[in-house]
Amino acid sequence: MRQEMSVAKLLTELEALVAHHEKQEAHHGEREVYHHEQRAVHAAELQTARERLEAYRAAAEAAGEFVARFQPPSPPMVDDLRPGEPVLVSRLAARVAATKGPTETFTGASIAREVNQRYGKRLRKPAQARTVATALRRMAAAGRLHQVEEGRAHHEATYSRGGSQE
Secondary structure (H helix, E strand, O other): OOOOOOHHHHHHHHHHHHHHHHHHHHHHHHHHHHHHHHHHHHHHHHHHHHHHHHHHHHHHHHHHHHHHHHOOOOOOOOOOOOOOOOOOHHHHHHHHHHOOOOOOEEOHHHHHHHHHHHHOOOOOOOOOHHHHHHHHHHHHHOOOOEEEEOOEOOEOOEEEOOOOOO
16 A cells, blocks of 8 residues: 555545445345346246246147158158169259159258269269259259249258249
């Protein structure tokens, strides 16, 4: 501490510090009551939200199991190409897209995945999503597909066989 401070000045500064800390203590005491009440309110709301979330999850799981019991098994994906037929990824993508329903939506990655599942043994290397996306874009430009959603930097374009999906 500084030695040259007068006793009177030191006394006034200490009194000011005492007053400041008394005020702060009173203020935080009031806030403590308020925060305690708010904590109780939020704890009750949290408990209600957790109960509702758990009930919703249980209902969704039960509904999913119920629906899954009555869905027919999907037909196995078979290679329907004739022996010796040329294997072009764009043609394979067109074949797979033609199997989709008119309201079903798909992307380049989903069609590429299906092409690889069906025709993977015939391909020299797996079909790339970018290659398939180019084929889908060209089919949409030719009017064979409908572009439902335009692609962006980190989001693929979405297509369907039918008309507008709105």
